[in-house]
Structure formats: structure tokens, C-alpha cells
Amino acid sequence: MITYEFLQQYWWFIISLLAGLLVFLMFVQGGNLLIFLAGKNERERELIVNSTGRKWELTFTTLVTFGGAFFASFPLFYSTSFGGAYWVWILILITFVFQAVSYEFQSKAGNILGKKTFRTFLTINGCLAPLLIGTAVGTFFTGSAFTVNKAAVGDIAAPTISRWANNWHGLEAVANPFNVEFGLMVMFLAMVLGALYMINNIDDDNLASSLRKWLTRGFCAFLVLFLLVMWHLLTMEGFAVDSNGVVSMEEYKYLHNILDMPNTLVMLLMGAVLLVAGVAATIFNKGFKRGIWLAGPGTVLAVMALFMLAGYNGTAYYPSTADLQSSLTIANSSSSEFTLKTMAIVSFIIPFVVGYIAYFWRQMDKKPITSDELDHTDKY
Amino acid sequence: MVETALVDWSRLQFALTAGYHWIFVPLTLGLAVIMAVMETIYVVKGDEFWKRAAKFWMKLFAINFAVGIATGIILEFQFGTNFSNYSWFVGDIFGAPLAIEGIFAFFMEATFFAVMFFGWQKVGKRFHLASTWFVALGAAISAVWILVANSWMQHPVGMEFNPDTVRHEMVDFSALVLNPVAISKFFHSWFSGWMTGAIFVIGVSCWYLLKKREQKFALSSIRIAAIVGIIGTLGVMFTGDSSAVHVSKYQPMKLAAAEGLENGxxxxxxxxxxxxxxxxxxxxxxxxxxxxxxxxxxxxxxxxxxxxxxxxxxxxxxxxxxxxxxxxxxxxxxxxxxxxxxxxxxxxxxxxxxxxxxxxxINSRNELVPPVPLVYWAFRVMVGLGSALLLLMFIVLWAERKKRLESMTWLQKAAILAIPMVYLAGQAGWIVAEVGRQPWVIEGLLPVKSAVSSVSVGAVQTTFFIFVAIFTLFLAIELRILFKAIKEGPKTEVE
Structure with missing residues (x-):
């Protein structure tokens, strides 16, 4: 029996899946983070840009689809978070706007700003996008200051439903260490994935050895942050919601969630194991280049588990610290049953889309990019 | 109290983003079709000339495509950042087409764009051709869904208001998709893209003729573009006619404003x-x-x-x-x-x-009247330029067929001048559609002033000027790169 509640849970699952795929695909950002760090000469930087440059649109599209799917399934989040944490989202968008033109423009004659500037834009996006998105997701656990009052629509002079309770409009998230840890963790994860992806995608010994160096550094930073985040997450208070929709604080809420939902524990552990295996195999075995295909799926699993911990098992996934009862839950922020059902039918096409992307990905990447190839084909 | 300044700046920011986006999108829609036709001829005839011709237009396509993406992402998220009340009030209906656009269209464009550019040596000839057509199809599908969303704002159908959740809820998905306004609007916009692509190709090619360069390439491109452009423009006129009937039925105020008709x-x-x-x-x-x-x-x-x-x-x-x-x-x-x-x-x-x-x-009846002179003149610019451009394309095609185009420098110059004109016509079209429906963000159900987010005027002003700076910079860079690429011309083998 397909109930409204089931559809809401299903759509939270889809959102979690898209989030997982998005973080995996942020290897593009991670790669760009390394343009100037790992790319020691023009040719190496060119290889990096051309490697991530053939995939960046997928990441970008996943972000846009993530936004669209969130809008369609949980519109109250779209309206409350985007309209409220205004500056965070605007900053994220601006970095992506710069990214969108930078590949195409960077090496074209007449580009006014010069190659280095456009690559700097790519690096800024590589750094800020995962950092800010991660910080914003951190607030899924720590909360934000907003109120939601649907009755406001009846007030002709001031009909706005969602209001942010401070003038920082989202920037205040960096005042909470957990959010920053979370953001940095995602940033270093992107860097790890970027290094792994390029080791697989580019055939160049010199570049590979410096990528391995950055992989090790990035992974160490990631590991420390990951352990910190997990420690804080499992010991922090969380935002519980009861069957009447009443939100209250609960000690060790996320620890309880993980114990109540062993599947999330399994996903999280499997994700971590795959990630560590992918990284370790790449670092310790110089001939091993397929680390991204272990770490990538591992990332998807781990991110999904975190989203499920944030939203399932009676938890408010976008909690309000200004007014607990304004917190957003899967139940109170979702679309209507009809819309969720319609969109569920639409979602059946996702495996097909993933399928053709994977097929063409394989077709295009049968052979890794080489320095020689850049001299003989179209390139950025 | 919702400040008037906040409403105006939010509206202005949206208009800015949409206006800029619509500079880049029509060329994407139209040029995609033209280069796909060229590549088809290449595959059918096996003549390398057409491959190089297609590749040249693809190069210009890519430069333009990037800025379209950059402006597009702001557009989508702006519904949330600046129109949060709207996003809840109708998000149950409005979010669906945006999500579908992402799933169906954007992934198609993203995947096949990469194959189209980097796949010449990696996939087979036919495979590559299919990819080019999929880029064109992806762009068109994207237009379908965003215009389904837009048309719903102009003529809301298929929903019921639920006072418990305080929003309009979808009850009929097919009504949303088959909204007659959406069908006209899609074809109208899509064909206007064909027109833009065609005029762009004709204008650039005429510049080569004027410079006595790349003559074979230019004339061949003109032939294809003129045919695509004439079909497109006839499509624009036909769907413009059905649009007028819809507007008179569902948005009579827009029509009255577009005509400056005080007493009908x-x-x-x-x-x-x-x-x-x-x-x-x-x-x-x-x-x-x-x-x-x-x-x-x-x-x-x-x-x-x-x-x-x-x-x-x-x-x-x-x-x-x-x-x-x-x-x-x-x-x-x-x-x-x-x-x-x-x-x-x-x-x-x-x-x-x-x-x-x-x-x-609404506080006074004056709020219900959109800015009449702007809508009135925009309508005249759109229709006037559209008709003139159709005539121009017929003359160009005739001259090309009669082998007279090379010597008719006045016509070549007119065709170059037509490029800014087709953009002007497109922008005017959006002014008619979007300014003409003010004050409504959803016709009759929600005015813009009740749809905006609760952010400070200063914040919106700041982002407005940031976007002005970024988009203008990008436009300037794009134009400069385009000019350089055009000047450099197709690879010499094309001659």
C-alpha cells in the first residue's frame, strides 16, 4: 500500500541519493582545487582542466536537479532555506556561475581576464562550493534561526510565511564549529575524490605522483575532520519530532537514530571502508588507478546515510533554533500526496538516466587522457 | 509591511537574470538545430566540408552555451532566494516541472555536449551525429518544461487551494502539461530560437562575404540557415497568433496594455x-x-x-x-x-x-494596470522586427539561389545589422509576456508583492549589482571571444 507517509520517506531517500551523487561528482571541484597545487607546469594544469572539464556539467546538472527535486518534493525547505539563508546560497551560486564560463573561456583568444584568472575562478569554486555546501548541510544537524508561520498568508500587509530571525541570513552558520568542521570535511573529501579521479583519468606519471602526494595530505585532513564530525554528531543533542509533529530536543538523538536504523550504520561503515580502501590501495600500490571506483560509491553510501540520519526516525531535518516548532520535518515540509506520487513516477526514469550517463562515460573514457591527446584533439 | 522597494528590487533582479538568460538561450536553441542539420548532411553525403562547417558553428555554440548555463542556475534558485513565499504557496505545482527539466533535459544536454565536443575520435560517425541531435533535443526539452512552469503562472490550471497546508496543490498533472498556453509558448519560444540561430548564422556568413572570405562556407551556411530561419519565423507567427487568442481569453489586461487600448x-x-x-x-x-x-x-x-x-x-x-x-x-x-x-x-x-x-x-485599481507604454512598444518592436527579418531571410535565400548574394553588399550589410535586431525582438517578446502580466506572479492568485522573500532591500540591491557586474562582464567576454573566433574563421581547409 503506497501511503502518503511512504511517499514522503521515498522522496527523502531520493534527495539523499541525489546528495550522495552530488558529493561524489564534486571530484570536479576537488580536481580544480588541485590545479595550482598539483599542476606544476602548464601542461599538467592543462591536463587537470581538461580532465575535470569533460565532467563538470554533470556535477553542475546534479546540483541543479538536486535543487529542482528538493523544490518539487519539499518546497517548504526551498522557500525557507533559500529565502532565509540568502547569503550562503547566493555565494554558492556565484562560485558556480564563475565555474560555468571558466572552462570554455580560459584558453580562448580574447578572453580579457587571461587564463590564470579563469583557472583561479575554477579553484575558488573548487574550494568554496564544497566548503559552503558542507557548511549548509551542517545546519541540518545544528539548526538555523528562522520561523515559519503559514497563517501569515492571511495578513494582507505582511504575508511572508518564512522569516529568518537574524540579519546575517545564513552567514551565522560559520559561528558554529560543527558546521565548519562539516564544511571542511566535505572540502577535503572533494579533494581526495578529485585526486583519485584524475589518477584514473589522466595518464601522466609526473602528475600522478604529485596527485598521490596531495591525495595523502587531503585524506589525512579528511580523516581527522571525519572523526571529529562523527564524534560530535553522535554525542550532540538532536531535534526529535513525535507522532503529533511536536519537536523537542533529545540527548544523543543521532546516536539513537543510528542504533534504531542499523541500515544507516551499515551504509556509513561500508561507505567508510570503501573510501579508505580506495585511498589506501592508491597510496600504497603505485600501479593501482581505480581508487575512485571504490571511494566514489563509498562516498555516495556515506552521504546517503548522513541524510537519512538527519531526516528519518522522527527527526527534524532542517531544525529551527529560533522556534523549535517551526522546524522542518519530512512530514510538514513535503509536497502533497498527488505531487509526490506523480514525481515518484517521474523518478523511475532516474536509473535509465544514470544508465546512459554511465554508458557514455565509458565510451568517452576508455583511454585515459594523455599529453599527446591534448596536442591532437579539441580541448579546453 | 512588505516594502515597495523590496518588491521592485526583487522584481528587477529577476528581470535582469531572465533578460540575460534569454540573450544566450535562443541562440542555443536555434544554432543546435542548424549545426545538427549540417552534421547530418556530412554523415549522409560523407563530404568533409560539412563536418568542418558544423564544427565551426559548434565552436561558437559552446562559447555561448557556457553563459547560458551560468545565468540559468541563478534563475532557478532565485525562486527560492527572492520569492520564498511564492515557492511555498505554489511549490507543490511549480517545483515539478523544474525537477523534470533537470532529470530529462539537463542531463541529456550535459552528457551529449561532452560527446559532441570531445567525442569526434572516440565514438562512431553516426553515434556522434546522434549526440549532436540529442544536444538540440535536450535544449528543446528543457524549454518545454520551463515554459510549462512559466505558462502555469500565466494561466494556472490543474490545482486546488488547500487552506490547511496554505498552498495550491496539484490535482491534475496532464492539465499542467497540456495547458494550451504552454503549448503555444513553447513553440513560440523554440521557433524564435530557430530564428535567432538563423539570423546569427546568416549575419556572420554575410560578414565573410563582405570581407570576401570563406565564400563557399558562407553561402552554404546561409542556405541552411535561411531555410531553418524561414520555417522558424513562420512557426513564430503561427504560434504568436494562438498566443494572442489565449492572452485575450486568460489575460485580457495584458492584451489591452499591449494595444494601449483604453476603451474596447x-x-x-x-x-x-x-x-x-x-x-x-x-x-x-x-x-x-x-x-x-x-x-x-x-x-x-x-x-x-x-x-x-x-x-x-x-x-x-x-x-x-x-x-x-x-x-x-x-x-x-x-x-x-x-x-x-x-x-x-x-x-x-x-x-x-x-x-x-x-x-x-491589491490596494488600488491602479496596481492592476501594467506599464502600458513599455508593453505597447515592446509588442510593436517584436512584431515589426520579426516581420522585417522574415522578409530579409526570403530575400537572402532568393539572392543566394540566384547566385547574386556575393555582389549585393547592401544586403550583406543588412544581414549583419539583423543580428542585434533579432535579439532586440526576442527581448521585446519577453517584455510583452512578463511585464504585461504585472502585477501578477500567478495570474489572479498572487501578486508579486506578496510573493517576495523577507530579506532586506540592501541585500537584494547588493546581489542585483553583483549580478549586473558579473553578467555584463561575461557578455563582454563572450562577445570578444566570439568576434575573435569569427575573425579567425573556420579552419582553412573549408575553403
Whole structure:
């Protein structure tokens, strides 16, 4: 029996899946983070840009689809978070706007700003996008200051439903260490994935050895942050919601969630194991280049588990610290049953889309990019 | 109190983003078709000439495509950042087409764009050709869904208001997709993209003719582009005609504003420019009947009765009923737990007046009239330039067929000048559609002023100027890169 509640849970699952795929695909950002760090000469930087440059649109599209799917399934989040944490989202968008033109423009004659500037834009996006998105997701656990009052629509002079309770409009998230840890963790994860992806995608010994160096550094930073985040997450208070929709604080809420939902524990552990295996195999075995295909799926699993911990098992996934009862839950922020059902039918096409992307990905990447190839084909 | 300045700046920021986005999108829509046709000829005939021709236009396509993506992402997220109330109030319906656009169209474009550019040596000839067509198809599908969303704002269908959740909820998905306004609007916009792509290719090619360069390439490109452009422009005119009928039916104020028609009636005249009119022509365009009744601005504000006996309320009556609806909504919410019987009565009152809900937020009848001179002139610019460009394309095609184009420098110059004109026509079209529907973000249900987010005016001003700076910079860079690439021309082998 397909109930409204089931559809809401299903759509939270889809959102979690898209989030997982998005973080995996942020290897593009991670790669760009390394343009100037790992790319020691023009040719190496060119290889990096051309490697991530053939995939960046997928990441970008996943972000846009993530936004669209969130809008369609949980519109109250779209309206409350985007309209409220205004500056965070605007900053994220601006970095992506710069990214969108930078590949195409960077090496074209007449580009006014010069190659280095456009690559700097790519690096800024590589750094800020995962950092800010991660910080914003951190607030899924720590909360934000907003109120939601649907009755406001009846007030002709001031009909706005969602209001942010401070003038920082989202920037205040960096005042909470957990959010920053979370953001940095995602940033270093992107860097790890970027290094792994390029080791697989580019055939160049010199570049590979410096990528391995950055992989090790990035992974160490990631590991420390990951352990910190997990420690804080499992010991922090969380935002519980009861069957009447009443939100209250609960000690060790996320620890309880993980114990109540062993599947999330399994996903999280499997994700971590795959990630560590992918990284370790790449670092310790110089001939091993397929680390991204272990770490990538591992990332998807781990991110999904975190989203499920944030939203399932009676938890408010976008909690309000200004007014607990304004917190957003899967139940109170979702679309209507009809819309969720319609969109569920639409979602059946996702495996097909993933399928053709994977097929063409394989077709295009049968052979890794080489320095020689850049001299003989179209390139950025 | 929602500040007027906040509403204006939010609106301006949206208009800026949409306007810039619409500089880049039509070329994407049209050029994609033209280069796909060229590559098809290459695959069918096996003539390398067409491959190189297609590749040259693809290069220009890519430069333009990037900026389209950059402006597009802001557009999508802006519904949330600047129109948060809108996002909740109708997100149940409006979010769906945006999500579908991402899943169906953007992934298709992203995947096949990469194959189209980097796959020449990695996939087979036919495979590559299919990829190019998929890029064109992806762009068109994207236009379908965003225009389904836009059309729903112009003519909301397939939903019911739910006072418990305080939003309009979708009850009929097919009504949303098959909205007649959406069908006209999609084809109108898509074909206008063909027109833009065609004029762009013709103009650039004529520049080569003028410079006596790449003549074979230029003439061959002109032939394809002129045919695509003529088909596109005829499509634009045909769908423009059905759009006019829809507007007269669902958004009579927009039509009255576009015509500057203060007092309408039967056999309403069409104004070519102020002072020159064709009697009865507006009735023909709007109702397909020379005796058809077309209300003017004053008629709509004062209320009117059409010859078939249908009465339309005056502005004050609608505002009154809107206020009744909003009050009933509040009463329902207050009473639903304590007094179910009274609540049921309030709900019934709400349902009876829901059609006018948005009018409840309107303070004076003047708010209901969009800026008439802007819409009036934008309409004339759109139609006038569109017709002139069609004529130009016929002449160019004729001259090319008669092998006279190379010597007709005046025509070459006119074709180059046509490039900015086609953009002007496209922008004017959006002004008619979007300024003409003010003050409504959703026709009759929600005015813009009740849709905006609660952020400070200063914040919106800041982001507005940031976007102005970024988009203008990108436009300047794009133009400079395009000029350089055009100057460099297709690879010499094409000659």
C-alpha cells in the first residue's frame, strides 16, 4: 500500500541519493582545487582542466536537479532555506556561475581576464562550493534561526510565511564549529575524490605522483575532520519530532537514530571502508588507478546515510533554533500526496538516466587522457 | 509591511537574470538545430566540408552555451532566494516541472555536449551525429518544461487551494502539461530560437562575404540557415497568433496594455503606431472574429459584459471578493479546531471566492494596470522586427539561389545589422509576456508583492549589482571571444 507517509520517506531517500551523487561528482571541484597545487607546469594544469572539464556539467546538472527535486518534493525547505539563508546560497551560486564560463573561456583568444584568472575562478569554486555546501548541510544537524508561520498568508500587509530571525541570513552558520568542521570535511573529501579521479583519468606519471602526494595530505585532513564530525554528531543533542509533529530536543538523538536504523550504520561503515580502501590501495600500490571506483560509491553510501540520519526516525531535518516548532520535518515540509506520487513516477526514469550517463562515460573514457591527446584533439 | 522597494528590487533582479538568460538561450536553441542539420548532411553525403562547417558553428555554440548555463542556475534558485513565499504557496505545482527539466533535459544536454565536443575520435560517425541531435533535443526539452512552469503562472490550471497546508496543490498533472498556453509558448519560444540561430548564422556568413572570405562556407551556411530561419519565423507567427487568442481569453489586461487600448468593444481596431489603426483587426487577432469583443483597460477596471452575456467584475468588486477570500481563509484557520461548523462555513466562503484571492492583496485599481507604454512598444518592436527579418531571410535565400548574394553588399550589410535586431525582438517578446502580466506572479492568485522573500532591500540591491557586474562582464567576454573566433574563421581547409 503506497501511503502518503511512504511517499514522503521515498522522496527523502531520493534527495539523499541525489546528495550522495552530488558529493561524489564534486571530484570536479576537488580536481580544480588541485590545479595550482598539483599542476606544476602548464601542461599538467592543462591536463587537470581538461580532465575535470569533460565532467563538470554533470556535477553542475546534479546540483541543479538536486535543487529542482528538493523544490518539487519539499518546497517548504526551498522557500525557507533559500529565502532565509540568502547569503550562503547566493555565494554558492556565484562560485558556480564563475565555474560555468571558466572552462570554455580560459584558453580562448580574447578572453580579457587571461587564463590564470579563469583557472583561479575554477579553484575558488573548487574550494568554496564544497566548503559552503558542507557548511549548509551542517545546519541540518545544528539548526538555523528562522520561523515559519503559514497563517501569515492571511495578513494582507505582511504575508511572508518564512522569516529568518537574524540579519546575517545564513552567514551565522560559520559561528558554529560543527558546521565548519562539516564544511571542511566535505572540502577535503572533494579533494581526495578529485585526486583519485584524475589518477584514473589522466595518464601522466609526473602528475600522478604529485596527485598521490596531495591525495595523502587531503585524506589525512579528511580523516581527522571525519572523526571529529562523527564524534560530535553522535554525542550532540538532536531535534526529535513525535507522532503529533511536536519537536523537542533529545540527548544523543543521532546516536539513537543510528542504533534504531542499523541500515544507516551499515551504509556509513561500508561507505567508510570503501573510501579508505580506495585511498589506501592508491597510496600504497603505485600501479593501482581505480581508487575512485571504490571511494566514489563509498562516498555516495556515506552521504546517503548522513541524510537519512538527519531526516528519518522522527527527526527534524532542517531544525529551527529560533522556534523549535517551526522546524522542518519530512512530514510538514513535503509536497502533497498527488505531487509526490506523480514525481515518484517521474523518478523511475532516474536509473535509465544514470544508465546512459554511465554508458557514455565509458565510451568517452576508455583511454585515459594523455599529453599527446591534448596536442591532437579539441580541448579546453 | 512588505516594502515597495523590496518588491521592485526583487522584481528587477529577476528581470535582469531572465533578460540575460534569454540573450544566450535562443541562440542555443536555434544554432543546435542548424549545426545538427549540417552534421547530418556530412554523415549522409560523407563530404568533409560539412563536418568542418558544423564544427565551426559548434565552436561558437559552446562559447555561448557556457553563459547560458551560468545565468540559468541563478534563475532557478532565485525562486527560492527572492520569492520564498511564492515557492511555498505554489511549490507543490511549480517545483515539478523544474525537477523534470533537470532529470530529462539537463542531463541529456550535459552528457551529449561532452560527446559532441570531445567525442569526434572516440565514438562512431553516426553515434556522434546522434549526440549532436540529442544536444538540440535536450535544449528543446528543457524549454518545454520551463515554459510549462512559466505558462502555469500565466494561466494556472490543474490545482486546488488547500487552506490547511496554505498552498495550491496539484490535482491534475496532464492539465499542467497540456495547458494550451504552454503549448503555444513553447513553440513560440523554440521557433524564435530557430530564428535567432538563423539570423546569427546568416549575419556572420554575410560578414565573410563582405570581407570576401570563406565564400563557399558562407553561402552554404546561409542556405541552411535561411531555410531553418524561414520555417522558424513562420512557426513564430503561427504560434504568436494562438498566443494572442489565449492572452485575450486568460489575460485580457495584458492584451489591452499591449494595444494601449483604453476603451474596447466590438470590432476593436489594431494600432500599428499611435494614430494609425486598422479597424476591426484587433478583434480578428484576439478572437478570430471581426465582430469579436475585446475589452480595454477601462472596461476591465470598471467591469464589463460581453455580447454573449458573460459579466466580468470590476476591479473593486474583485478586490472586495479577494478580501473576503483572505478573511475566510484566516477564519477557517482560527476556527478549524475549536468550531468545525463555523470553520466549514468559512471554508465554503473561501472556495466561492478563491478565484479572486490575489485581488485581496491589491490596494488600488491602479496596481492592476501594467506599464502600458513599455508593453505597447515592446509588442510593436517584436512584431515589426520579426516581420522585417522574415522578409530579409526570403530575400537572402532568393539572392543566394540566384547566385547574386556575393555582389549585393547592401544586403550583406543588412544581414549583419539583423543580428542585434533579432535579439532586440526576442527581448521585446519577453517584455510583452512578463511585464504585461504585472502585477501578477500567478495570474489572479498572487501578486508579486506578496510573493517576495523577507530579506532586506540592501541585500537584494547588493546581489542585483553583483549580478549586473558579473553578467555584463561575461557578455563582454563572450562577445570578444566570439568576434575573435569569427575573425579567425573556420579552419582553412573549408575553403
Amino acid at each position: 468593444g466590438e470590432r476593436a481596431p489594431f494600432s500599428i503606431v499611435p494614430g494609425i489603426e486598422i479597424p476591426g483587426m484587433l478583434s480578428v487577432l484576439a478572437t478570430h472574429d471581426i465582430d469579436g469583443y475585446v475589452p480595454g483597460i477601462n472596461n476591465i477596471l470598471d467591469g464589463y459584459t460581453t455580447p454573449d452575456g458573460q459579466t466580468h467584475l470590476s476591479a473593486e468588486q474583485k478586490m472586495e471578493r479577494g478580501k473576503i477570500a483572505i478573511e475566510a481563509f484566516s477564519n477557517y484557520r482560527e476556527l478549524k479546531d475549536s468550531n468545525p461548523e463555523e470553520a466549514a462555513i468559512a471554508r465554503k466562503t473561501l472556495e466561492e471566492n478563491i478565484e479572486y484571492f490575489g485581488y485581496g492583496y
